[in-house]
Amino acid sequence: MKPPKFDYFDPTTVEEALDLLKEYGEDAKILAGGQSLVPLLNFRLARPQVLVDINRIKDLDYVRENNGTLAIGAMTRQRTLETSEIIRSKCGLLTDAAELIGHPQIRNRGTVGGSLVHADPTAELAAIAKALDAQMKIRSSEGERTVAAKDFFVTVMTTVLEPSEMLVEVEFPALAPSAGWAFEEFVLRHGDFAVVGVTTVVTLDAKQTCTELRLAAIGVDETPFRDPEIEGLLQGQKITDSLLDELAARVSEKVDPFTDLHATAEQRKHLAGVLAKKAIKKAEEAAILNLKKES
Amino acid sequence: MPQAYRSVEITVNGLTYNRQVEPRRLLSDFLREDLDLRGTHVGCEHGICGACTVLMNGYTVRSCLMFAVQANGAEITTIEGLAKNGKLHPLQEAFWENHGLQCGFCTPGFLLSACELLERNPDPTEEEVRVGLSGNMCRCTGYQGIVESVLAAASKMKAQK
Amino acid sequence: MKDGTATMVMTPPATKPKKKEVSGQELRKTWVGQSIKRREDPRLLTGRGTFVDDITLPNLHHAAILRSPRAHARILSYDTREAENHPGVIAVLTGEEVGQMSKPFPVGVTAAFKYYSAAVGKVRYVGEPVAVVVASDRYVAEDAMELIQVEYEPLPPIVNCEAALEADAPVLHEELGNNIGCHRLLNYGDVDQAFEEADLILKERFVFPRYSSLPLETYAVIADFDAITGMFTVHSNFMGPFSMHAVAARALDVEENKLRFIVPSDIGGSFGIKTSIYPYIVLLSLASRKAGRPVKWIEDRQEHLMASSCQTDRVAYREVAVKNDGTLLGIKSKVIENVGAYLRAPEPACTFRPIGNFVGPYKVRNVQLDAYVVMTNKCPTGPNRGYGCQQIYFEQERMMDRIAEELELDPIEVRMKNLITAEDMPYTTPTGGIYDSGDYPKAMDLVVEMSQYTKLRERQKKARAEGRLFGIGIATGVDPSVSNMGYITIALPPEFRARAGYLPKSGSAESATIQMNQRGKVSVTMGTTPQGQGHETVVTQIVADELGITPDDVVIVDEFDTAKHGWSISSGTYASRFASVGTSAAVLAARKLKGKIIHLAAALLSVPEEDLIIQEGKVFAKDNPEKNITVKRVAGTAHWNHELLPDDVEAGLQARAVFRFPANVAPDPQDRVNSSNTYGFMVEIAVVEVDPDSGKVNILDWFSVHDAGTIINPKIVEGQIYGGALHGIGGALFEELAYDDDGQFLTGSFMHYVCPTAVEAPKLTIGHICSPSPLTLLGSKGAGESSSETAPAAIAGAVADALGPLGIRINELPLNPKRVWTLIHESKTP
Ligand SMILES: Cc1cc2nc3c(=O)[nH]c(=O)nc-3n(C[C@H](O)[C@H](O)[C@H](O)COP(=O)(O)OP(=O)(O)OC[C@H]3O[C@@H](n4cnc5c(N)ncnc54)[C@H](O)[C@@H]3O)c2cc1C
């Protein structure tokens, strides 16, 4: 299990990296944290001729607050999600979900951008990006475009990125101070990719009526699952157990998962519903707490 | 122009090494074979077992998921650098006293992971130790001796402060 | 034996040696029984251990192995030219050449099929070696490996062992005409009568999966062939039994003394798995011969998962005859053992190793075993921690629970009813095992007490009332250690064994060599190849006690070298043999040395030997302590001053001893055999809760009581129990080496083969009773496999108990979320 030969570049600026991507096109691959790409290289399941290592581009590692949004540079390590105060205060869901990604050693290297572009069907960050309508800032030597998360993920391990393109930033909306959130998942073993996971953000008004529900599920389709109709179920409603049961049933019904070594499609459907209910309940409780803190 | 070999300067356990490496050379192989530091072990080469864990600039990383070229300019601590001046690190002592190892193949990885764990959380609960070390596999001990060792080291290190 | 039993629940380790009365008047320190810190730890803690991959040799080259992507296919052609021309490549060795350069491995069955270290003519499992590339480094070797073209003609694969028995099943080895590697029908007692007398007959079908205790260090071999002398020198993490050395020598077609095995001081775990490295030793030896230089091969994890070794999977039909009071009268068992593509020595030991303890701790006298050992398109199998026992105890203990269920008895009660008692010891089982000592009811009482079993049942009632799936599982097992080599010949029919010229096999021995230098310090070498069991420490404790010195005075050399060490066919570290046979050899050697010291001291002091004792570094006259001499001076004399040595005394001070067990005989014509030598006991109580939504089994509590005879180092034994239990739990809940119906291998990475981490590992409450073995010199028994044999049954029992209210029966492992969820789901959908 040794990686095949490749040519190696470690540019220090985004522009240099983009030039290399343009020059080598399909033959090149970006190397970010390496926590998904290097295993593939070691198994010789990926064999790019050129690796463009972007670890030396200092400009891609940042967390910034821009009026109401949180901009995270693609090379920001997953570990920063756990430690950054700005992230905790503006989008605590990212902080809480970070510890679900692998292990400390993985998060020390693995990046936010790498996780999104790798587009594993059970990546936590992909679920959050989809649930929160994150915006992906993409650059090539030709220019820049922004793609919404809902359009970014195409299928298993595939995004809209062209070979000459690089994800440079992801922008998450800041969560309302009164919002509550949760990420619930089922794993076989601690730190593994989830079998099924559900993330949700619940916003309540002063009367504890739900004004907004965001919900995305992973492990149930090729890309994170989100459904406006399901999210609408709680709109303007007090959250009750029977309403949640109905919602859970809808989730189970609507998702279209697969059977693999570790779980059956039926089991995944069931779990998606159960975890949705559990996550919403947890998020609701957190939202109520936040409401109390506010008043 | 891409080069078949690259010069790197890497500081390992306080000593700076200059070497020529092929870009695809894994950091784990570089440490073991090029520097002959055989204490870093390799158990899976796909990032799961944790045997190859080393500290890079103070953070734990999988040396099987990095290329040596990527460590150019970095400071690395391997198991060989843990004991200082012939004196075992408190974690090493605790592993010795609490039967924290059997075959010892996983041990270097566990020790370095535990170093970071205690640095981030000097007073962990048993549950936190288990979660904190879940990125390292041991096939001999059933983990109990390891968990007890880390908890013992934590109290010892706290007492020393 | 009853007098010898004592109860203790794990006490904190003592650090100071205790004073203990030894022989009436002799008061001395004892190190045996203490949890002294391990001698091997300092090097391992600081990264200075020596594992095979840490060794390098001049002009060392590196190998990569091209493996079959197909489960079953004919090899039509190889094209190796491009690979051979690749820069850095020294040689390419194909399976075809392996067929020319070596002989098939011998194996102890009558079926005549050919097994080589690489595929010859046909591939029979995914991962089977097809060719070897030797190159300047592993990266280059892997590059070149990809350039080899192999043309295959696909053949239909067969992976299911029952289907492999069907008349129209694809046949792996055409020369056999079917897939049966071995078939024996064994009868003990009068099974027919037992079933006639029964009030109740129950029958179940069981499926046990393939898993591996999977060491963290993979296989590693450095082979070096010397063309001038014809000598093969091999460094590897081979663990024994050294009978496999003989098998490897036959394949290489060299005399045993021309095949030198060197095992370094450190092996990164093995658990039986590294026994089966020997085909790779042969393959790499051939590669070295072809390449004309030393060759290193470090197996990668993917290779290890798909093509090293593992335990068998099997299907078993078990029928029991029972009285209404729960008395077990008879067992009929039909077993279909899946050994994979080649029946590889020491298989079919999996089927026969537990023959002597087939009945476990129960008194049943009538047993029938109809055993089919079947070859399919999966990786060949071999020893794995617990070897054969986890399978039979799973079947046995599931049956005990079925009996309890059917007769509405408590599962503890049914087991108690049938247990062999202390009065029965030593107990000869119907299959020929001789249980040396034990008090099974006492151990059972202890686990009931420790677990507060009655309260557990109350907890369960409450949980069930709340709609929770809460279960309690009980599993007992007799833990056999130190295999009698003879058991393997059960694979041969008695007529075959009776033939003139057939060399019967029996026995198990271990040797120790001890040397005292001129300053009275001691070094010891053993014929063992430890993989983390702490032999250095344990031998140190023993030798220090025997010679009245301290552990600091003793150095143990863990490396093993067939050219330098005393060893025999049965040497090695397997079958939990060290604690019994290894320790006894150390004691014997130390005693022999002590005898020599006393003999020489007697001459130097002019005092009769009988009047002398050794204590704290001195030899004294018992009645006249003034008359004494230091051991150091005796040693100094032996080495430096031969003038003072009596004629019958050798110069220098050393002793070598071989310990062997008395009751090791070959199987009798009725196929009875004492398959092991010491027999420990364990009983587990597992408490679980099943999450109906995910199907996940959560372990809430675990109680484990053991009788391993005298315990030399409690911490080390505790570590073995923990490790063994987690292997059993891993196999029962998480780990499976899975194939699809086409023989494609599905679990080639740690993402797919799921090993538990510290988060999944339960904390155990461990208790001990001690029934010293009358056969070993310290009374110790093996404890290395213990809970790996009973944990799967305990989990199965607990999950069955939890799911019982849903009408679910558990007859198949692993109980991973997928299976458990599906069972629950199906129970709800009519
Ligand atoms: C043991 C283990 C457990 C893990 N568990 C989890 C888990 O539970 N959840 C989870 O989500 N992940 C998990 N991961 C994966 C981890 O999060 C990875 O870090 C992540 O999937 C990829 O990020 P990376 O920075 O390491 O990217 P790399 O591995 O370097 O790259 C991944 C892919 O993305 C491309 N890429 C990277 N960055 C960019 C960019 N800026 N622009 C364009 N393309 C880019 C690369 O070319 C490559 O194709 C685990 C990994 C391991 C080894």
Ligand code: FES
């Ligand atoms: S060898 Fe690097 S994680 Fe296993």
Ligand code: FES
């Ligand atoms: S001590 Fe052997 S793998 Fe951990």
